[in-house]
Amino acid sequence: MYNLIGAGLIVIGAGIGLGQIGGKAMEGIARQPEASGKIQTAMIIIGALLEGLAFGALILAG
């Protein structure tokens, strides 16, 4: 039961984080479209790091 609540909290946290990353990357691309390639790469890396953390926590929770 508690691990399900924990899993929910993890997903909420990861969702907020991914939203921040995606949103900020969009803003960056809108400001400087010519840098979109670099911004995308950085976005994917940060997203992957966040995902690794979230998955690690989810496996511990499950």
Next chain:
Amino acid sequence: MINPTIMRNTLLFALLISLINVNSLFAVAGGSEEGGQINTKEEINEYIQHHLQDSHDFTFWTNGKTGSHIGFHLPVILWSDGLHVFSSGKFDYGHEVAESNGKYFTLYHGKVYETNADGEINLDEEGHATNAKPLDISITKNVVGMLLTSLLMFLGFISLAKGYNKRSIPKGIGRILEPLVIYVRDEIARPNIGSKYEKFIPYLLTVFFYIWILNLLGLTPLGFNVTGNIAVTVGLALITFFVTQFSGNKDYWKHIFWMPGVPIPMKIILMPIEVLGMFTKPFALLIRLFANITAGHVVVMSLIALIITMRSQFGIVASSSISFGLAFFITLIELLVAFLQAYIFTMLSALFIGMAVEEHH
């Protein structure tokens, strides 16, 4: 921006994959029809669990009605006071006790145990088998997948390399491989590792294509789940870990054990954190790949299993169309994930190696 031909081919590929996948589960579902609604949920759960696990047989599908399996047996290689080699057909999918050189082995929940001639499995309170386990180095389904991938890569890249002797532009399969090789070199290795990138290109290319091809094989109805097996991802992450540590220069170790430019108490606090960081980086790498691929497989299989769960309400035609539509779109996303995970693994490996070989001023 995206080439329409590529897009059409991707769509066709996904269509084909989901069609065959739906079809193969359909055969299973048709088999259990006699049983009616009994334990459908558990049956599906068991089916998905079975798919996620490694197996000693290569089974394409099982006829639930007759219990017959369509596929082929693989060699079992065990070490227990001597080498034991026999076909997994001797186990008969866990129904029989296999005898080899005076020892008896039984397949229990996909694992091989040493037993007496009757195949008796002793369980402890938690339901785990307490029998002795031989060292299992069998050619299992996952090993077949890895060998197949290695063979594909070997053939593809040898022909690509040989092609450059005759002409400067590759032909055939090389046309697909060359841009990817250049992409890994120019977009992943060079910006992340820096001037010493050439030494690490072979490793990065191998790991990229290995993971990518295995991920794609996992989407086909052959039923491989190699990159979704934690043992495989642990192996891959360990290689990255060792490559990073062994190529680390003096600055890298100095930054771990005695961080320059901070006060002494801070150095002492930072040391265990940095040492821990050495291990958490590859750990995150292995968990990410494993969890992503496993989750993808579970989602695809659950959507296909909708055929069975919705059949009583909507009828067979409607439930298969809904299931097919959903499976098709998830397969499209999974094609992207297959590439993305290979990319991320390679990218982060390059990043970690880059941190270790970086020159400080």
